[in-house]
Amino acid sequence: MRTVxxxxxxxxxxxxxxxxxxxxxxxxxxxxxxxxxxxxxxxRFHNFFPIAAVFASIYSMAAIASDRYMAxxxxxxxxxxxxxxxxxxxxxxxxxxxxxxPQYYYSATALLPGRTVCYIDWPEYATVDFxxxxxxxVTLLIYFVPLCIMGCAYTTVGITLWASEIPGDSSEHYKxxxxxxxKVVKMMIVVVCTFAVCWLPYHIYFLLHxxxxxLFEQRYIQQVYLAVMWLAMSSTMYNPIIYYCxxxxxxxGFQQVLCCCAPTVAKEELELKTPHYLQxxxxxxxxxxxxxxxxxxxxxxxxxxxxxxxxxxxxxSVV
Numbered sequence: 090m091r092t093v094x095x096x097x098x099x100x101x102x103x104x105x106x107x108x109x110x111x112x113x114x115x116x117x118x119x120x121x122x123x124x125x126x127x128x129x130x131x132x133r134f135h136n137f138f139p140i141a142a143v144f145a146s147i148y149s150m151a152a153i154a155s156d157r158y159m160a161x162x163x164x165x166x167x168x169x170x171x172x173x174x175x176x177x178x179x180x181x182x183x184x185x186x187x188x189x190x191p192q193y194y195y196s197a198t199a200l201l202p203g204r205t206v207c208y209i210d211w212p213e214y215a216t217v218d219f220x221x222x223x224x225x226x227v228t229l230l231i232y233f234v235p236l237c238i239m240g241c242a243y244t245t246v247g248i249t250l251w252a253s254e255i256p257g258d259s260s261e262h263y264k265x266x267x268x269x270x271x272k273v274v275k276m277m278i279v280v281v282c283t284f285a286v287c288w289l290p291y292h293i294y295f296l297l298h299x300x301x302x303x304l305f306e307q308r309y310i311q312q313v314y315l316a317v318m319w320l321a322m323s324s325t326m327y328n329p330i331i332y333y334c335x336x337x338x339x340x341x342g343f344q345q346v347l348c349c350c351a352p353t354v355a356k357e358e359l360e361l362k363t364p365h366y367l368q369x370x371x372x373x374x375x376x377x378x379x380x381x382x383x384x385x386x387x388x389x390x391x392x393x394x395x396x397x398x399x400x401x402x403x404x405x406s407v408v
Contacts, residue, residue: 093156094273096174100181101149105325108142111135113322120315125207129198132207137193143288144185144231150281151235152177154242157274161246188230191223221299228292232285239281246274276335280328287324290317 115135119125125132159166169177197210211220250271294317298305332339 091171093169093174094153096171096178097149097153097156100178101146101153102328104142104145104149105328108139108146109322109325112139112142116318116322117315119207120311120318123206123311124204125198126205127207129196132198133193133196135207136196136209137189140189140192140227140231141182141185144188145181147231147235147284148181148185149178150277150284151238152181153277154239154281157270157277158242158246161249161270161274188227224295224299228296232288232292236281236285243274243278243281247278250274272335276331279331279335283327283331284324287327288321291321 112135115127115131127135156169160168192209195209195211196207198205198207209220211223213219250267294314304310329343333343334340
């Protein structure tokens with residue numbers, strides 16, 4: 090199960106779970122009471138971590154989209170190894186922490202009459218509005234740019250997988266592979282769309298805050314902020330539901346964890362076919378020479394030529 094997609098899914102789950110654990114409740118308490126109870130250190134962490142976590146989340150999804158694109162559009166090109174994938178995840182987090190650092194550096198607390206507040210004390214320059222530039226860049230980097238990348242990748246992949254019918258002379262294994270790829274891509278498209286819908290009002294809210302300050306003098310603006318904030322935070326709870334509904338292996342594993350003893354069908358769903366089994370299926374095929382089978386057999390030979398050669402020699406010796 091240590092595939093490229095699963096590595097990035099684990100990173101996505103960690104980022105979203107951490108943000109929910111460390112920021113959601115604190116945000117709610119601060120928004121309701123309008124008073125900061127948690128000190129300067131947590132004020133800095135509170136302003137710093139959400140941007141880093143959202144950056145890590147959405148670029149994990151962008152990495153999954155890129156991996157699916159390469160696997161389906163360019164199947165003969167080498168895939169990312171486990172080591173390279175881990176390095177990519179480390180780079181994502183380094184960039185995330187770097188982008189969020191100004192929020193940490195300029196965070197401060199102030200004692201007002203009757204209450205303490207946590208805020209970001211942005212520097213003021215005569216020639217440039219640093220705060221406005223920063224928030225515009227953050228919105229572009231953690232929302233619009235990665236969504237454009239994922240949109241292009243999944244559009245291309247979707248056209249490739251769904252535009253043509255499965256050829257009639259294809260092997261059963263090829264059909265299973267194609268159907269499985271369609272299911273994974275469909276699941277990730279739903280995850281990305283859910284993320285986009287949940288976070289769009291949040292980013293619009295803060296962009297409007299930079300350019301139309303008069304709107305934020307309205308009576309119910311605090312309630313609007315709470316609704317927008319909770320919609321954004323709720324995106325983390327939808328992903329397990331999506332995985333359960335659209336991924337049979339995740340569903341079987343979830344049932345096994347809950348029930349401690351999964352039914353036979355669920356256990357069969359969790360079983361993975363070994364590379365030797367897949368090689369045997371291809372090497373002992375009925376010799377169909379359709380374009381799709383040729384591409385698939387080339388991929389298999391590139392991955393493990395020795396196993397296929399061994400199977401052919403054994404069959405020749407029997408004859």
